[in-house]
Amino acid sequence: MSDTIEKVKCLIIGSGPAGYTAAIYAARANMSPVLYQGTQPGGQLTTTNEVENFPGYPDGITGPEMMMQLQAQAQRFEADIRDGWITKVDFSGDVHKVWVNEEKEIHCDTVIISTGASAKYLGLDSEQKYLKLGGGVSACAVCDGFFYRNQEVVIVGAGDSACEEAHYLSKLCKKVTMLVRRDEFRASKIMATRVKNTENIEILFNTETDEVLGDGQVVTGVRVVNNKTNEKHDIEATGFFVAIGHKPNTDIFKGFLELDETGYIINTPGTSKTNIEGVFVSGDAADHVYRQAVTAAGTGCMAALDAERYLAAKDSTFEVSTSSYN
Ligand code: NDP
Numbered sequence: 001m002s003d004t005i006e007k008v009k010c011l012i013i014g015s016g017p018a019g020y021t022a023a024i025y026a027a028r029a030n031m032s033p034v035l036y037q038g039t040q041p042g043g044q045l046t047t048t049n050e051v052e053n054f055p056g057y058p059d060g061i062t063g064p065e066m067m068m069q070l071q072a073q074a075q076r077f078e079a080d081i082r083d084g085w086i087t088k089v090d091f092s093g094d095v096h097k098v099w100v101n102e103e104k105e106i107h108c109d110t111v112i113i114s115t116g117a118s119a120k121y122l123g124l125d126s127e128q129k130y131l132k133l134g135g136g137v138s139a140c141a142v143c144d145g146f147f148y149r150n151q152e153v154v155i156v157g158a159g160d161s162a163c164e165e166a167h168y169l170s171k172l173c174k175k176v177t178m179l180v181r182r183d184e185f186r187a188s189k190i191m192a193t194r195v196k197n198t199e200n201i202e203i204l205f206n207t208e209t210d211e212v213l214g215d216g217q218v219v220t221g222v223r224v225v226n227n228k229t230n231e232k233h234d235i236e237a238t239g240f241f242v243a244i245g246h247k248p249n250t251d252i253f254k255g256f257l258e259l260d261e262t263g264y265i266i267n268t269p270g271t272s273k274t275n276i277e278g279v280f281v282s283g284d285a286a287d288h289v290y291r292q293a294v295t296a297a298g299t300g301c302m303a304a305l306d307a308e309r310y311l312a313a314k315d316s317t318f319e320v321s322t323s324s325y326n
Helices: 017-028 043-047 063-076 125-133 141-148 160-172 189-196 293-314
Strands: 006-013 034-036 080-082 086-090 096-100 104-113 117-119 152-156 175-179 201-204 207-214 219-226 232-236 239-242 246-248 279-281
Touching: 006 017, 006 096, 006 293, 017 034, 017 043, 017 063, 017 104, 017 293, 043 063, 043 117, 063 080, 104 293, 125 207, 125 239, 141 160, 141 239, 152 160, 152 232, 160 175, 160 189, 160 201, 175 207, 175 219, 189 201, 219 239, 279 293
Parallel strands: 006 034, 006 104, 034 080, 104 279, 152 175, 152 239, 175 201
Antiparallel strands: 086 096, 096 104, 117 246, 207 219, 219 232
16 A cells, blocks of 8 residues: 555546546546546447547547547646556545555545446457457447448347347348347337337347357358257358447445446436535446447536536635536
């Protein structure tokens, strides 16, 4: 443990669109924010190729490029962006304590959590290979479906997300094949019925992914296996979508913050407030419904404004800036 404890007015944990937007707002409001980027600087968007649905980019932008621009924008206002991983927190007292890389201790007046969520993948080597190559594996139909219009795709999963994404893809793609590992859906009846009634969605029950097929650069198909008969067959496809759930990155907050059964942080509706005063949440760590870059950015802004108002109410010498409302 380090001997010197750093004191910070506003600590932001996480570096996706939520964290960087919070940093931009907090920096412009004279809160001298310190942002720790975590192990995946830029967050989930750095695993996406082209982002075409973030307002303000008429020609689209790559995920990594957009994150670099958001970081540069935060640094322009002197946000302190640091490498490092928050390994432990203690929100039990008046001072919010946070540890970086098990060592450095920071005492914070306010904390903004923007740790995001991670899409779950099957873990097959072939899936990971084409995911890393940006060659046709995706965990977000809304983000990437457009690139597969008039093409044939495969989607894995049987929950509400898989049904919603399969239905979304069916409007863009020629054909969607849905792989369901059991003989029934987990999704609500209404969602399952909708995909069953969609003409260009074929549902294969008791079917799992054996291998994602490709030419070394891009996906060309999927080898599937029937887990009742062990029979395998290949399906031609240019896109392989995985919709088997997300895991919010909130493990370190257990015991301090109220989490739902999946681990999402529970916020006061319409605000970024958590059950602990001075601790705010933004982005996918609290959002299992929308999960978009633009909604994450919006809640990052909310968190910074909520933190600023909290500081102003607590400390009469801290003035709420007018600039952050412009
Ligand atoms: P869920 O956990 O509900 O579903 C995950 C699905 O993935 C299950 O069908 C599961 O299969 C399947 N799965 C998991 N691992 C594998 C694997 N290795 N191979 C193949 N299939 C696998 O996650 P969702 O993201 O769908 O939903 C999360 C929550 O969000 C739910 O509460 C849901 O209701 C809610 N939601 C609501 C929406 C809405 O109301 N509009 C939209 C989206 C989500 P199995 O069933 O066999 O376990």
